[in-house]
Amino acid sequence: MQPVDNPSWLTRLGDAFAWPLRTSHYLELVNPLWTTHALQARVEKVWDETADARTITLRPGRNWRSHRPGQHLRIGVPIGGMHYTRTYSISSAPEASDELITITVKAITGGRMSHHLVRNIKPGDHLPIGVPQGDFYLPDANPVQPLFISAGSGITPIISMLRSLVAQERLPDVVHLHYAPHAYDVIFGNELRALAARHPQYRLHLLYTREPGAAPTAAAAGRRHFSAEQLGEVCPDWRDRDVFACGPQGLLDALESHWDRAGLSRQLHSERFRAQVAATPAQVSSGTVRFARSGVVASSDGVVNLLRLAEDHGLNPAHGCRMGICHGCDAVLKSGCVRDLRTNAMLNEADQIVQICVCAAAGDAELEL
Amino acid sequence: MGIPSHLSAGDIEEFGREMDAIRNEVMDSRGDRDRAYILRVIRWQRSLALGGRIVMFISLLALPLSGLPYAGWPQFLVVLALGSIMLGIAKIIENMEIGHNVMHAQWDWMRDPNIQSNTWEWDNVCPSDQWKHSHNVVHHTWTNVIGKDPDIGYGVLRVTPVQHWRPKFLAQPLINFFLNILFQWGVAIHDLEVDKILEGEKSLASVRPMLRRIVWKASRQLLKDYVLWPALGALLTLPAALVLQVNPAAVALAAFLLVAGGNMFANLMRNVWSNVIIFCGHFPSGVHHFSKQDVEGETRARWYIRQLLGSANIGGGKLFHVLSGNLSHQIEHHLFPDMPSNRYPEVAPRVRALAARYRLPYNTASLTRQFGSTTWTIWRLAFPGGRIKAATA
Numbered sequence: 001m002q003p004v005d006n007p008s009w010l011t012r013l014g015d016a017f018a019w020p021l022r023t024s025h026y027l028e029l030v031n032p033l034w035t036t037h038a039l040q041a042r043v044e045k046v047w048d049e050t051a052d053a054r055t056i057t058l059r060p061g062r063n064w065r066s067h068r069p070g071q072h073l074r075i076g077v078p079i080g081g082m083h084y085t086r087t088y089s090i091s092s093a094p095e096a097s098d099e100l101i102t103i104t105v106k107a108i109t110g111g112r113m114s115h116h117l118v119r120n121i122k123p124g125d126h127l128p129i130g131v132p133q134g135d136f137y138l139p140d141a142n143p144v145q146p147l148f149i150s151a152g153s154g155i156t157p158i159i160s161m162l163r164s165l166v167a168q169e170r171l172p173d174v175v176h177l178h179y180a181p182h183a184y185d186v187i188f189g190n191e192l193r194a195l196a197a198r199h200p201q202y203r204l205h206l207l208y209t210r211e212p213g214a215a216p217t218a219a220a221a222g223r224r225h226f227s228a229e230q231l232g233e234v235c236p237d238w239r240d241r242d243v244f245a246c247g248p249q250g251l252l253d254a255l256e257s258h259w260d261r262a263g264l265s266r267q268l269h270s271e272r273f274r275a276q277v278a279a280t281p282a283q284v285s286s287g288t289v290r291f292a293r294s295g296v297v298a299s300s301d302g303v304v305n306l307l308r309l310a311e312d313h314g315l316n317p318a319h320g321c322r323m324g325i326c327h328g329c330d331a332v333l334k335s336g337c338v339r340d341l342r343t344n345a346m347l348n349e350a351d352q353i354v355q356i357c358v359c360a361a362a363g364d365a366e367l368e369l
Numbered sequence: 370m371g372i373p374s375h376l377s378a379g380d381i382e383e384f385g386r387e388m389d390a391i392r393n394e395v396m397d398s399r400g401d402r403d404r405a406y407i408l409r410v411i412r413w414q415r416s417l418a419l420g421g422r423i424v425m426f427i428s429l430l431a432l433p434l435s436g437l438p439y440a441g442w443p444q445f446l447v448v449l450a451l452g453s454i455m456l457g458i459a460k461i462i463e464n465m466e467i468g469h470n471v472m473h474a475q476w477d478w479m480r481d482p483n484i485q486s487n488t489w490e491w492d493n494v495c496p497s498d499q500w501k502h503s504h505n506v507v508h509h510t511w512t513n514v515i516g517k518d519p520d521i522g523y524g525v526l527r528v529t530p531v532q533h534w535r536p537k538f539l540a541q542p543l544i545n546f547f548l549n550i551l552f553q554w555g556v557a558i559h560d561l562e563v564d565k566i567l568e569g570e571k572s573l574a575s576v577r578p579m580l581r582r583i584v585w586k587a588s589r590q591l592l593k594d595y596v597l598w599p600a601l602g603a604l605l606t607l608p609a610a611l612v613l614q615v616n617p618a619a620v621a622l623a624a625f626l627l628v629a630g631g632n633m634f635a636n637l638m639r640n641v642w643s644n645v646i647i648f649c650g651h652f653p654s655g656v657h658h659f660s661k662q663d664v665e666g667e668t669r670a671r672w673y674i675r676q677l678l679g680s681a682n683i684g685g686g687k688l689f690h691v692l693s694g695n696l697s698h699q700i701e702h703h704l705f706p707d708m709p710s711n712r713y714p715e716v717a718p719r720v721r722a723l724a725a726r727y728r729l730p731y732n733t734a735s736l737t738r739q740f741g742s743t744t745w746t747i748w749r750l751a752f753p754g755g756r757i758k759a760a761t762a
C-alpha cells in the first residue's frame with residue numbers, strides 16, 4: 001500500500017522509461033508480488049481455526065520487511081468492487097523460514113471485511129497489504145517476565161510473541177490468561193495446550209465466559225470475566241510482571257483501571273482492536289465536524305452540506321460546481337460518517353474521498369481540510 | 370437556443386427527477402463487474418504499450434543497414450509501423466478510456482489507492498491537475514455557455530455564429546489543422562488561457578507557476594518518447610552491429626531516429642484521434658449554446674437539459690466506443706460525468722427514450738456525419754455570418 005521512498009538511480013532511470021507510471025506497474029503485469037509502487041501479498045492457504053475464525057497464510061511481495069511479533073498490518077480487500085482497509089495482527093512468528101506470514105480473522109456479525117476474509121477469500125487471490133506497524137511487541141534485550149492477557153481474536157499478537165519466543169528457545173516464565181466463550185471457540189486452543197504441556201514455565205489459564213462448568217482449572221471455575229480476585233488467584237505476582245493485553249474494549253478498560261489503581265500503568269501494554277468504521281446513524285443526526293488541517297471545529301445539524309459548513313466557519317475549500325458534478329471539492333474523510341445528500345448513502349470508511357458539496361455529516365466526522 | 374420553451378418549469382423538474390433516478394440506479398449497482406472491466410482495460414493497455422515498443426525494437430533487426438537476411442526497407446517499415454500503431458492505440462486508450470475517465474473520478478468509488486482521480490497522471494503533456502480544473506470544473510459545469518465555457522472553440526476557433534466574427538477567424542481552417550495534429554499541446558496550454566493573455570486581460574506573471582508545471586510534465590514526456598526509448602533502441606543495435614561488422618555509429622543513429630519517429634507517429638495518432646472525437650462531442654451542427662442569462666439560478670434539472678442539448682453522440686461498435694473513451698456517448702458523459710464509462714452504452718437508450726418523451730433533441734449520428742458537419746462549421750464560420758442550426762426533436 002505504501003510507496004517506497006528513495007529509489008536508487010537505476011530504479012529512477014527505469015521509471016523515466018515508464019513515466020507517468022513506474023517500472024513496477026509493468027512488472028505487476030507479470031507478477032503482482034514484484035511491485036514496489038504498491039505492496040501486495042498472495043493468499044497461499046486458508047485454514048479454519050474455529051467455526052468463525054480463519055487463518056490466512058500470505059506470501060508478501062518484494063518490499064516486505066520482517067515484523068516484530070505483536071505487530072499488525074493493513075490489508076485492503078475489494079468487496080463488491082470497493083476497497084475496504086482493515087488492520088490485522090500478524091499471528092505467525094518472524095522466525096518462520098518460509099517467508100510466509102499468517103493473519104487470523106474472526107468474523108464479526110455484520111462485519112464487511114471479516115466476513116469476506118473468513119468466507120470468501122481463496123488461495124491465489126492477491127491482496128494489497130501495508131508494511132508491519134505498531135509498537136505492541138516485546139522488548140528485545142532485557143529479559144521480561146510477561147503476563148499475557150487475551151480474549152477472543154485478541155490472541156493473534158500474543159501467539160506471534162509465544163511462537164517467536166519458542167523459536168528462539170528463550171521462552172521465559174510466562175503466565176497467560178485467555179478468555180473465550182466456550183472451549184471450542186479458543187483460537188489456537190490445541191497449540192496453546194500443547195505448549196503448556198511441553199514447557200512448564202508457560203502457565204496457561206483458559207477462562208470460559210459462557211460455560212463455567214467446562215473450565216479446566218479450578219481457579220477459573222465460577223468466574224467469567226476479568227476481576228481483581230481472579231487475577232490474584234491465577235497470578236499472585238502480577239505486580240512484578242510486564243503485561244501484554246489484547247482483546248475487546250471492555251476487557252482492556254477493566255485492565256487499564258486495575259493497573260492504574262495499582263499505580264503500575266507503565267507495566268501494562270495493550271493493543272486495541274478498535275473498529276475502523278464509524279457507526280451509521282439511522283436518521284439525520286447532528287454532530288461535530290472537525291476540519292483537521294485547519295483545526296476548525298464546527299457543529300452540524302446533519303443537513304447542511306460540508307462545503308457550506310466549512311465556508312460558514314471561515315474556511316475556503318476548493319470547489320467548482322457545488323452540485324456534485326465536477327469533483328473539484330473532493331476531500332478525504334479521516335474518520336466518522338457522512339451522508340450523500342443525493343442518495344442518502346452513508347459513507348463511513350476512513351480515508352475515503354467524499355464530495356463535500358453534496359455530503360452532510362451524519363453524527364461526528366473529521367475531514368482533511 | 371437556450372432551453373426549449375415547450376417545457377414548463379414543472380416538466381423540467383420532473384425530467385430532472387427521472388434523470389436523477391437513472392443516475393442513482395446505475396451508481397447503486399456499481400460493483401465487481403465494473404472493477405473487473407477497468408482492471409482489464411488497464412492491463413491490456415499497459416501490455417499493448419510495452420508490446421508496441423518491443424515490436425518497434427524488433428523492427429530494427431530488419432534495418433537494411435544490418436545486412437541480415439530478410440532485411441529491407443519494406444519489411445522494416447511494416448514492422449515499425451505495426452509497433453508504432455500498437456503504441457498509438459495504447460496511448461489513445463490510456464488518454465481516453467483510462468486517463469480522462471479516472472480523472473473524472475469515475476473510479477474513485479472503488480477506493481482503490483492506485484486508481485484515484487487525485488493522484489492519477491496521464492501519458493499526455495498536459496499536467497493532470499490543470500486538466501481537471503479546465504475540464505472537470507470549468508467545462509463540465511459551464512458546458513456551452515458563451516463567455517463561460519473555455520471549450521467553445523478553445524479560445525481560438527469560432528464554432529457557433531453566436532461568437533462575434535473577427536478577422537483572426539479567417540485563419541481558423543489552418544489553426545484547426547494544427548490544433549488537430551498538435552492536440553495534446555493545445556490541451557496542455559488550454560488552462561493558461563493564452564487568448565486572454567494576448568488580449569492583456571491576464572498577466573503572464575499570473576500563469577508562471579502553471580507554465581512551470583507544464584514544462585515539468587512535458588519534459589518528462591519528451592524525454593521518454595524522444596530520448597530514452599530511442600537511445601535504448603540504438604544501444605540494442607550495438608552488439609549486433611559489432612558482430613555483423615557494420616558501422617555501429619550509422620546503425621545506432623538510424624535506430625535512434627527511427628524509434629523516435631515511430632514514437633512521434635504514435636503521439637500523432639493519439640492527437641488526431643482524440644481531437645476528432647472531442648470536437649465531435651460539442652461542435653457538430655445541431656448542438657445548442659447558451660447565454661449567461663440562460664443559466665442564472667439554474668436548477669439541477671435545467672443543468673441536465675443544457676448538458677443534453679449541448680452535446681452530441683457518435684454511433685459505432687463496441688471497440689469504437691472503447692477507443693473513444695466512451696466519449697462517443699458524450700451526452701451520457703455530460704449528464705453523468707462521474708459514472709463509470711462502461712455504463713454509458715447501457716444508459717444511452719434510456720436517456721434517449723427520456724429525451725424523446727419530453728420532445729427534446731438527442732443529437733447522434735455516424736462519425737462521418739458528425740465530423741463532416743464539425744469541419745464544415747469550422748470552415749464556414751471562418752467567415753462572417755452563419756446560421757444557427759440548433760436541433761429540435
Ligand SMILES: Cc1cc2nc3c(=O)[nH]c(=O)nc-3n(C[C@H](O)[C@H](O)[C@H](O)COP(=O)(O)OP(=O)(O)OC[C@H]3O[C@@H](n4cnc5c(N)ncnc54)[C@H](O)[C@@H]3O)c2cc1C
Binds near residue numbers: 072105111156
Ligand atoms: C491494531 C488492530 C489489530 C487487529 N487485529 C485483528 C486480528 O488479528 N484479528 C481480527 O479478527 N481482527 C483484528 N482487528 C479488527 C479488524 O481490523 C476489524 O475491525 C474487524 O475484522 C472488523 O472488520 P469488519 O469490516 O468485518 O467490520 P465493519 O464492517 O468495519 O464493522 C461492522 C460492525 O462491527 C463493529 N465492529 C468492528 N470491529 C469491531 C471489533 N473489533 N469489536 C467489536 N465490534 C466491532 C463496527 O462498529 C460495526 O458496527 C484488529 C484491529 C486493530 C485496530
Ligand code: FES
Binds near residue numbers: 321
Ligand atoms: S463542487 Fe463540484 S462536485 Fe463538489
